[in-house]
Amino acid sequence: MRATHPAKRQSIAAHAVLLTYTLIALFPVFVIVINSFKSRRAIFAEPLMPPLPGNFDLVGYATVMKQGDFFQYFLNSMTVTCASLFFVLLFGAMAAFALSEYRFRGNMLMGLYLALGIMIPIRLGTVAILELMVATGLVNTLTSLVLVYTAQGLPLAVFILSEFMKTVSDDLKNAGRIDGLSEYRIFFTLVLPLVRPAMATVAVFTMIPIWNDLWFPLILAPSEEVKTITLGSQVFIGQFVTNWNAVLSALSLAIIPVLVLYLIFSRQLIRGITAGAVK
């Protein structure tokens, strides 16, 4: 029994560290959510207290629902995020498959070129991107955002997925070729399901910066009907007065969709991992 003690102590220590980290990471979110349910006075008087019957107030949510077209902002954010995610995963996986599967001249260089974007922030090109969008008449459309975010997400997607694609059994792909499957069928029905955990990882990494981004919506699509939720929440932050109830409520609401998407992908992640372990 003695031998098991140090292991137990170690595991307690490890859990303590992890718990502390979790608390620190979740604390700001917790503060946002509890304060969104409080009256303005209570937010400033006791910011760390949970809402009590005395100071419970839904005025923030009421403002958010009344002012501006919040449902539309949500829809815009969802559209942009889902569309960008779809294109990043599709094109990223296809490029990764080509890079890992086919031997061609300049394969290595092409891979490096595609991964280079990880090191160069896309915001450096904002002026050029804006000029391009003006020239093509895409300013104030969701399309402009989808295009920019797809470009922003692709380098990391190609990089991670091409590493994973290399682990897919050659025999399986060759069996498909002998059975007469096209390269597209091999890619979509044999390879993609096997790299699903990696796809989920890429999806999570790609999705969160897109959902949270304020920069490109502000520059490329600031008009009312195409505002994203992050940009929409800014109406409550004024130069002189900030409606904290509304800001906190809007932010609390904005967490929900991204949380749902994350839960979907993380389930895929776990399923992928256990499927591999059981086989």
Place this chain on the structure above:
Amino acid sequence: MGALHLSNVSKSFGKTEVIKGLDLTVQDGEFCVFVGPSGCGKSTLLRMIAGLEDLSGGDVALDGKIISTLPPAKREIAMVFQTYALYPHLTVRQNMGLALKQAGESKAAIEAAVTRASAMLELGPYLDRRPAELSGGQRQRVAIGRAIVRRPKLFLFDEPLSNLDAALRVATRIEIARLHRDLGATMVYVTHDQVEAMTLADKIVVLRAGVVEQVGSPMELYNNPANTFVAGFIGSPQMNFLKADALGEHGATLGIRPEHLTLSPLHGDIAAKVSHVEKLGGETLVYVRHDHHGLLTVRLFGEHDFAYNADVFVTPDRTRAFRFNAEGKRVR
């Protein structure tokens, strides 16, 4: 069914030449085994026949028709892989029927072909399972079944038994031999295991570094090896190579199989020391050490006891010896 002809086939990856201008004919209905150490190019050759690897030169013809320009699916071949390579998202039935479905066969024809193949391999109870629900041996039977369903002119096997445990390997080996008898199909089989080669083949092709060392039936290669490489590769335990000059023989090397050496504690040609004894019940393998000849293997039938480091005398049966020159070529 058809005969396979390889004429002057070669393959290079960049500057590395893997297959160096190889000619080979596999007769209709023949079971041909490519055998050789890893890296000898045997798998590459098989993949070239399958169309999974482009040829750098030469032609592959099946049944008199050049197939080297066709895509794999159009070559009328079927392949069984080392890692089974079953489609994880399809049931056994769908796995076996996929090639015919892709070829546009009718549902009834596919069903009939799957039923026939599954009956041959006793896969009936598993038809609606997915590969993840099968054991390793069952998966490999499904992979073989998938090949049979296509009724190909040529079967290709790429080390199909390597991932199975010892008992299953023997059972599946016998099954493949039976299938070859029943189907009468031309088969090409790649392995690095000389026991599989000896037990299955009508014709063995011994490869080394992209070059054919010798082609022949298992017993031809066993009884008549062309060089020291083939002599050492075919037969288990490995042949002993003695220095001919020390025994007053001509040639450079004297090859003697372990069963053609006799062991005596009292007198004989070579005085050596016992280095290790392996008792297998039916036979005993005695490894003896000699300063000049190196480590020799002696195969004795029945059970024998030898103390470690005991002095013994080894005598080769010179009438059964193979003589090789300094380049390793056979001298007759």
